[in-house]
Amino acid sequence: MVVNPGDNIQVLFSTKTEYPLPEQRFMLPVNWKRYHLSQLINTALGLSQPIPFDFLVRSQILRGSLEDWCNENDIGTESILEIEYIFSLLPPSRLSVVPHPDWVSGVSYTNLKGQDTFVTSSYGGHVRFFDAARSSLHSFRAHNAPITSLCIFASNGSQESISEDEETIIATSSHDNTARLTAYNSSAHSSRPVASLHLHTAPISMISSSSSTSSPKSLLLTAGWDSLIGLWDIKIPSSHEVPAPQSLENEGASRKRRRVHQENEEREVKRKAPISVLKSHKARVTSVVFANGEGDEKNVHRAYSCSLDSTIRSWDVESGVCLNTASFSEKPFLSLVTLNSPSLLVASSTDRTMSVLDTRSSSSSNQISSDTISNSSLRASLSQQGTPSVLAPSPVNSSHFASGGYDGIVRVWDIRSTKEAIASFRAGESSNEDKTNGKGGDSKVLALSWDRGVLAVGGEGGLDIWRVPEGTTTSR
Template sequence: MSSTMDVDPPTTQMIQINLSTRDPTLSIPLQPLRIPTNLKRYGLSTLVNHLLDTPKPIPFDFLVDGQYLRTSIDEYLTLAGLSSEKPLDVEYVRSQLPPTYVGSFEQDDWISSVDISSSPSPTILTGSFNGTAQITSLSGEILAKTVPMHTQSIKCTTWISHSSTEASFLTAGLDRTINLWSYTPSQSPDTQPVTPSTTYISHKSTITSLSYSPSTSQFLSSSSDHTIALWSTDSSLLPTVSTPQSTAFTRKRRRTTSKPPATIKKGPLAVLTPHAAPVSQVLHSNDPTAAYSISWDKSIITHDLITSQPVSTRTTNHPLLSVTTLPTLSLLAAGSSARHITLHDPRESSKTIYTAVLRGHANGVVSLVNSPESEYVFASGSHDGTVRIWDVRSVSSSDGDEGEGKSGSSLFVIKRESGSGKVFGVDWSKDVGLVSVGEDKKIQVNRGEGMADMEVMDQSK
């Protein structure tokens, strides 16, 4: 009996392939297969569905040497200078659908940040350069808006809780303060004003990011003053502090606006000072007692939040602007001012700068977010005005000296529907889609809908 399985009569040139996947729910018994070299993605996808005996066809993509197969196998072999006589290792993955444009909603000023809440009904929280935050429905209706409180631009926002009866969130920005807001969602068509209950004070410069841990009810803030602060949403656990002295800009701004509401003023549980330059972002790890921070000092630091001490420091080649975790893969993705994204394994020696580098953006990468459906996929937002989608499985050997010999490129490119403007923030929800905000004052929603030829999508065309 032959040791290989012929899936088509050998009327054309044939090649032996070894199919594999990293998804245990879609694995097939390892076996060598002989297939025609003229097969493309659709033919290979049909083959895998046949071997899996799926009740409903699943669209698949295929990786060869870390690159998505966009041609026939024969064309790939020709371009790579390979022979059909040598077996080819082929990895199959669920197809990532091209993100089509769904719609956008315009606000009054540049939008700095975005955070999606999917429960009980999807809503979008945004922070603006005009110092206010608002909550928007998927139909573009403004459900709630904060009263004047921040005296300068909001830089970051994050949900704390969201239910049909109660919701709360945090905002922070250039005025060095963090505010906790609570409101009751209403069925009324009128926009609900939202009033803050607590103001958190510690930082001496712009607050650049917030990270909330539901399991501990604690949150972290990072700042351009080189520090990271640890806080609790339970104000009884925090020290009471006085209001910081207003700056000249703040006093001028307040003369032209209504008096801000009174709030409780609280200080932090702890202040961490591990960086030598502005801290771009801080982010809880999968373990709520640990966190990661990145900085313009080019470092990634792992923190023990119990002891408030750094555990490890990893130095890179460029200032870092954004970070996200890929927890099931034990990887960090970090966006840099040098326009690329680097992948890091915190478990490896700090002497290993990074495991791979992903290139494609033409300006600094300021926002990163995981896919809600694939542990291998994430999105990035950049000042080049685009959002890109990446798959960490799509990396291959490189002759360059960066990325420890591994490099990769994006799956899809999404441009602004408005045609211009920097992207400042991205978030991704299974219920809503991929949401990006920026300089064009718009909340833009893109979503993978329907199946198409898996070519790099350009939303400007």
């Protein structure tokens, strides 16, 4: 079937937003695009302030004209197109830039005791806190080697917590083969180290926490270059659970002084051992995350990991068993996130692609159910010019996520529109004066945090803060 430019087609609109139209059919020119359809909806609704809408045709975002879509999908003008309209993602706008003396490897935009706070970790081993006005609140040195990532969880006031009620736990991972737990008091802007985590024999790629409110306890996962994954709680032990690392021989005087100071500190900071060790990967584990447990009880004990061995694995962290493995050909993975949905994962790889996987199992069993991950789970594949080094899910939309690349560009994606990003911006971009003086250039993106309409970007350019507003409707 061929649709010609002068043809018309019947369209029936629907929406899950708070702006529904009365059910009626519209006869529309097939050369209409998103802008024309959005104008029609606004006019039909009689809105005093225009609202930009995007349009889903059979779960695909309309990127060209109705004619283009019909011809690509072999749909004739005798058909009735059912089109859902959703809120458009408004163009991102920069809020501020916070310079750092070294690369920002981790970032979290969070609310600590009622105060919006940006927390960053860096290659210099420091963790820094800033308020919404970019004013420095506190900083401390967590490691004597580069920090690779951080995660945060507030004290729950239970006996499980190693912090006091007014404190928040900051967990960091490092190239020094350890992770650290530090208690931060947001009222006094003070911090104290409380535990160090010892398992890995190589640098730790990342550390992540169980963020689900349905999780029965506070847990951590660490992913190591040694192909191991560690599972941890945040209880403080009464005594050291692992022996102290052996001192290196032939150290210089300055390193000896630093080690003496560190050993004095270690007398107060207890060394923790993992609850269990997850073994299955054959190469460096680059990312590990807990499943999104909201609305799905079995996901409370589920986790996912990806590796340079070109696999994505699902785990039962309670039993320590690898449930399923999805193997890909020459696709070393760098980052992995769960979307704002119990079943969707996105993983980025060195081949400059991002794979969207649906983990819903098609089988039923009386045994403990497990998500099925295999090559057939691949739902979509997206590609970009720069290597996507880090990902962040939208906090409100189960179809949106952001990627940060080694080319310095942050892209916002909708998994229903796989041909191109729906928005993008260059992070850490230098001023025109700097570019003229030869000081400009691309800044690698190493960390992302997206919450409450704010996308915080960490990398070579320090901390870059952007407004990325979304509608309140979650489309599935």
